[in-house]
Amino acid sequence: SLECETVGFLRRGQxxxxxxxxxxxxxxxxxxxKLPHLLIxxxxxxxxxPEHKAQCQGQLWVAERDWIDLAIYWPGLPIMITRAHRDEAFIAELSTAVAQFNEELDRIIAQVAAYGRLEAA
Incomplete structure (x- = not known):
């Protein structure tokens, strides 16, 4: 049996x-x-x-782990546990998309900050 350790927010760069x-x-x-009809x-x-792939692969990327168990439940129904392993191609695409998002966000923040400096002048 493996030890489980609860964690807070993990970071990997931005x-x-x-x-x-x-x-x-x-x-x-x-x-x-999941609501009963969706869990069934x-x-x-x-x-x-598949609706949980991006989140779970992102967690594997950020945490630098090899696999993730996804446990889905609703009281009174059987619990569903499925395991996914790292999908390196998906993680590479996700990493690129996150980097592009962060670059765009940095650009917007700089643009707004510059606007504020112009207003003050």
Missing amino acids: AGASPDALIGQDGLLEIKT EALLKGEFP
């Missing part, structure tokens, strides 16, 4: 993530609730829900 727990040396845990649909499909 990116961040907040997984629900670190598992051992290599894993993460993310816990979600996910249980019947039996695969990692």
Whole structure:
């Protein structure tokens, strides 16, 4: 059995993530609730829900971990646990998109700050 350790917000440069727990040396845990009809649909499909891929791969990237267990539950229904491993190609795309977003954000902040200096002059 592996140790679970709750964590707060993790940072990697200008990116961040907040997984629900670190598992051992290599894993993460993310816990979600789903409405009963959505959880039943996910249980019947039996695969990692694609709507959680970006968040979970982002957490693997930021935390530098190898795998993540996604636990989805609703009271009274079976819990669904699926594991995803690092998708390096997806993480590379995500990293590029985050860098582009941060560059654009920095540009906008500088533009707004410059506008404020012009108004003060």
